[in-house]
Amino acid sequence: MTPGSKRRTMGQVSGENAVIEVAWLYYHEGLNQKEIADTLSISRATVVNYLQEARERELIRITLAAPAFTTHRLAHELCRRFGLKAAYVVPEEGAGLEQAFRRVVKGAALWLPDLLAPGDHLGLAWGRTVYDLAEALEVTAIEDLTVLQLVGSMATPYGFTAEACSTRLAQRLGARCLNLHAPAILSSASLSAALREEPILKRQLDEIEKVNKLLFSVGTVAGDSHIVSSGLATAGDLDFYIRSGAVGVICGRFVDKTGREIPGPMSERMIGIPLDHLVGLESGILVTPGHDKLEATLAAIRGGYVTHLVTGLTVAEALLEAEF
Structure with missing residues (x-):
């Protein structure tokens, strides 16, 4: 005693x-x-x-304080090489794919409240990474925060709806939530154009353009990628965009290695924020939990979407070794 x-x-x-x-x-x-x-x-x-x-x-x-990860040597090197404001590097050497994924997601959940401020409009590109981040987030009320769903709805293979990402994150942060009440993609460009002019949806689309901070993870162009398994793109769409130089997906839109959107059969049929509205924001928080997203991550950085990066140590090393 x-x-x-x-x-x-x-x-x-x-x-x-x-x-x-x-x-x-x-x-x-x-x-x-x-x-x-x-x-x-x-x-x-x-x-x-x-x-x-x-x-x-x-x-x-x-928990460990953020400086343990943001002042890591590799974090400094990522910022210096890619012009980032900050990076958060999580140890994951020797971890399996799922364990490494969860470590990076948890790191992002721990860091996110530090990157937000009262009055922010935080836009989300939904997916498993963002949903699991919301689940891992500690309840932290941020005054006058708005969470925005930037891409319309669709079926997901993960057991949750698209709206669940923004709704769950908003609940954890005590924020107002604005979801898009429309499919992410329509069967024709004319139907999509007409729907975007509906007063309710038009107000929602105008509102999401107030976004000043972005939280996202990039998608890949692999055959089993989220954009195909969710039904947003068909296998034929994927083939077209790959032939056109696609290396990744940001907010449901295919981008080339420079981060520019590739025009194609899906462009005019989508309901969501245009990619050019996400370039040069106050904060672009990218979560990259695996090596499969290296090329898409580099494209997002080149395109000007990223100011803050959360990733694992071995992924950080691979990014620094890649041609840029």
């Missing part, structure tokens, strides 16, 4: 309070497990169980 501490029994501290008491003594008062056991007259095994329960019930938040 530490000097001056008083022995308490579990008769005095019980139930849910016991879990909180043990967590407080361990994390805030710096007592070790034996000292807590002596203080509360319980076994060390019980202390271990209470600490595990506190973590499982998310009563405990354990």
Whole structure:
């Protein structure tokens, strides 16, 4: 027992309070497990169980401050080479694909609140990366924040709707949420043009052009990519854009290696923000969790969409070794 501490029994501290008491003594008062056991007259095994329960019930938040990742040597090199404002590099050497993905997403979720301010209009390009980021985000209320869905809706292969990304993120940040009440792509250009002129949707499209910060992950042009599996593009569309020089996808639109949108059969049928509205924003926060997105990430940087990058250590190394 530490000097001056008083022995308490579990008769005095019980139930849910016991879990909180043990967590407080361990994390805030710096007592070790034996000292807590002596203080509360319980076994060390019980202390271990209470600490595990506190973590499982998310009563405990354990994190490293952002400078641990943003002042990393590779973070500085990424900023210097690509002209970024900041980069956040997460350790993922030796991790499997899924573990590396989750580490990068968690890093982005930890850093995001630091990059937002009252009055911001944060636009989202939806997908699994952004959805999992929203799920990993700690509840952090930011005054007068608006979250914008930048691309219309469609089916997804991940078990959540497109609107769920923006809605979930807005809930976590205590923000106003504006979703687009229209499909991401229509069957014809004329139908898309007519729908964009509908008063309700026109107001929504005008609103999303207020975006000043962008949160996104790039898509690939692989045959199993999200843009095909979601039904946004057909295999024929994909072949056309690849032949036209596509290396990635940003907000549902195919881009070449310079980051410019490639005109094609989908362009006039889409409902969403034009890509040129996303160039040169106050912040463009790109989350790149895997090596499969290297080429698309470089295109996004070249195109002027990116000011902040979150990625893993080995991906950062590969980006720095790539021709730019």
